[in-house]
Amino acid sequence: MNLIELSPVGNFESWEIARLNEFRSEQFAKTLSQSPIYENDEFRLWNITLKPKERLPFRKITNDFSYTFLTEGFGVFHQGDGKINFGQFKKGDVYYYSIKKYGELILDFENISLEVLKFMVIELKTDS
Template identity: 70%
Template sequence: MNLIELSPEGNFESWEISRLKELRAEEFSKELGQSMLYENDEFRLWDITLKHKERLTFRRVVNDFSYTCITDGFGVIHLGNGKIQFGQFKKGDICSFNMKENEELILDVENTGLGILKFIVTELKLK
């Protein structure tokens, strides 16, 4: 996986107005994917499957999570702090996030590639 910063933290000037309004409305999903594949007392397993130009709207993440790329592809990630990243994803890439207590991550992802962009997300339910 290769992430390139397109806009630094704190810079919202390059954001689309509609996306900025969505962020400011603070109506974030707590679901890390489009559909839950499995859940038990310890973790949830989510699917994200995005077609060309499809977008997963903003999510509020508070639990540790990791995602595995199931397909090669490209995407743009907007973070709640203003940062925008362009991602080149490779099948099999894994990325993990360890959230600190009282920390949250606000993000969305849009498929900017021509094919399907697919991830499996594992969310730990320790908090």
Template identity: 40%
Template structure:
């Protein structure tokens, strides 16, 4: 996976009005895609996006792992202004820790081919951390 920053944090000059309105309205989802499996420790999500389909802004509260089942080109906007371009290759994977930071992003297939991704969201870690904060 190649990640290229195409807009820096704090710069909203290139953002369209529809995306800025979504942020202003603060109606963020916790859903990542379609749930394939869930227990008290994890959720297995699947994202399938046709060309130019987009997932709206969603709030990431738990750490997660991601694997791409297809090649593809995607755009992700963060409500902090940053926009990144992701060049996915089949088999690409990564792990992201976000249980202790606010991360609200969207995800859009900007390529000509469908994108298929699986995400394993860790539920235990977030609950454990929240419990230890009390």
């Protein structure tokens, strides 16, 4: 996975008005989709398929997670701190995010590929 920073932390000026308004409303999605394909006491497994220009809305992420890409493609991430990243993904690429190391994350994701983008997300549950 190759990430390129398009806009630095703190710069909301390059955001589209509709996306900025969505973010500022703080009506963040609770899940990645309607339901995980598998869940137990330790993790949730999500199977995500996004058509071109389709996106996952902003979500406040409080658990460690990893993405595994099943297809090649491109995407854009808008983060709650203003940062925008462009991602280039290859089949088999894995990305891991640690809440303990980097902190909670507010994030959306848009498929900007010309093809369908498929990936799996494993969301670790926190200890109760």
